[in-house]
Amino acid sequence: MTRPRLCILLLLLALAWPALPALAQEFGLLDGDEAGAGNASQKTPAAPAAMVQEEELVVLAAPEKVGLGEPFLVRLTANRALGEVAVYWRGKEVIPSISVWNDRHVALAMLGTDVLTDRPGSLDLVVTAGLDSGKKTFRRRVAVRPKEYATQALNLPEPMVTPPEEVLSRIARERAEVARVLSEVSPKRRWSLPLKRPVAGQATSVYGLRRILNGRPKNPHRGLDFRAAEGLAVAAAADGVAVLVADHYYSGKSLYLDHGNGVLSMYFHLSEALVSQGQRVSRGQPVGLAGMTGRATGPHLHFGVSVQGRLVDPEPLLRFGAEKLLAE
Ligand SMILES: [Zn+2]
Numbered sequence: 316m317t318r319p320r321l322c323i324l325l326l327l328l329a330l331a332w333p334a335l336p337a338l339a340q341e342f343g344l345l346d347g348d349e350a351g352a353g354n355a356s357q358k359t360p361a362a363p364a365a366m367v368q369e370e371e372l373v374v375l376a377a378p379e380k381v382g383l384g385e386p387f388l389v390r391l392t393a394n395r396a397l398g399e400v401a402v403y404w405r406g407k408e409v410i411p412s413i414s415v416w417n418d419r420h421v422a423l424a425m426l427g428t429d430v431l432t433d434r435p436g437s438l439d440l441v442v443t444a445g446l447d448s449g450k451k452t453f454r455r456r457v458a459v460r461p462k463e464y465a466t467q468a469l470n471l472p473e474p475m476v477t478p479p480e481e482v483l484s485r486i487a488r489e490r491a492e493v494a495r496v497l498s499e500v501s502p503k504r505r506w507s508l509p510l511k512r513p514v515a516g517q518a519t520s521v522y523g524l525r526r527i528l529n530g531r532p533k534n535p536h537r538g539l540d541f542r543a544a545e546g547l548a549v550a551a552a553a554d555g556v557a558v559l560v561a562d563h564y565y566s567g568k569s570l571y572l573d574h575g576n577g578v579l580s581m582y583f584h585l586s587e588a589l590v591s592q593g594q595r596v597s598r599g600q601p602v603g604l605a606g607m608t609g610r611a612t613g614p615h616l617h618f619g620v621s622v623q624g625r626l627v628d629p630e631p632l633l634r635f636g637a638e639k640l641l642a643e
Pocket residue numbers: 520536538539540616617618
């Protein structure tokens with residue numbers, strides 16, 4: 316091959332590159348981490364005369380702008396084996412699982428901001444990756460834009476809004492227990508997008524609603540409420556492990572599922588949990604029955620998603636695949 320031809324070939328390879336990770340991702344998300352192990356037969360055979368040694372390419376995909384409270388994805392794709400990848404966001408470290416498909420090595424992490432604890436602004440995203448050539452560091456700024464959330468005024472029995480003195484220590488204990496569970500980052504990614512809708516019913520209260528309870532402003536609503544009759548089966552949003560089954564003052568009978576890499580889902584006000592702590596669950600599996608335990612004015616399901624300890628809007632995760640949550 317003449318020199319100019321080789322150059323053109325290299326250029327074409329470089330141009331074709333961005334299309335490849337998308338494909339790999341699609342696969343990785345549908346089939347999870349097993350995609351790599353079970354897929355050796357799909358590997359592209361090495362060109363018989365591998366005259367062109369593909370250059371090391373590592374591509375980071377992440378949105379430039381996100382709304383306050385919205386979850387998003389970060390993806391690192393490489394044509395070389397990735398050693399440990401670490402993602403740093405809002406003071407937290409995530410070590411994402413790495414999938415392999417057609418010699419593309421993909422690390423995917425879910426991140427987000429919380430309408431209660433975060434503020435709009437420009438935030439740092441740092442990703443490091445171990446490669447044969449050494450450690451590579453990627454730095455990005457992500458613009459967190461303000462988002463207008465509606466206001467909802469509710470009148471509830473006063474003890475539900477201002478808890479009686481004697482339950483304050485119980486509430487504090489429960490809060491600490493939940494914080495501990497949500498801060499765990501388990502090493503294997505089990506989630507895939509979109510998440511499974513836990514019930515078919517219509518969403519009644521969206522994420523971010525600013526609540527005025529008995530005339531006083533309270534914390535915004537940090538989940539999605541679904542209309543759900545007493546006893547209606549509630550499905551797991553993704554594969555995972557039941558890490559907490561509890562009966563809490565505010566959320567009533569509640570279930571927390573760990574989907575790995577810092578992503579957890581929660582189901583509140585259940586009449587009953589159908590799984591026990593430590594149990595493995597599959598996406599779509601009935602994990603509880605809807606009810607109105609805890610602070611609820613009627614039977615419904617409160618569905619929440621925690622990403623690296625931050626309660627994000629579950630709605631985009633129920634609607635979109637990975638590509639949409641990497642862009643914008
Ligand atoms: Zn709710």
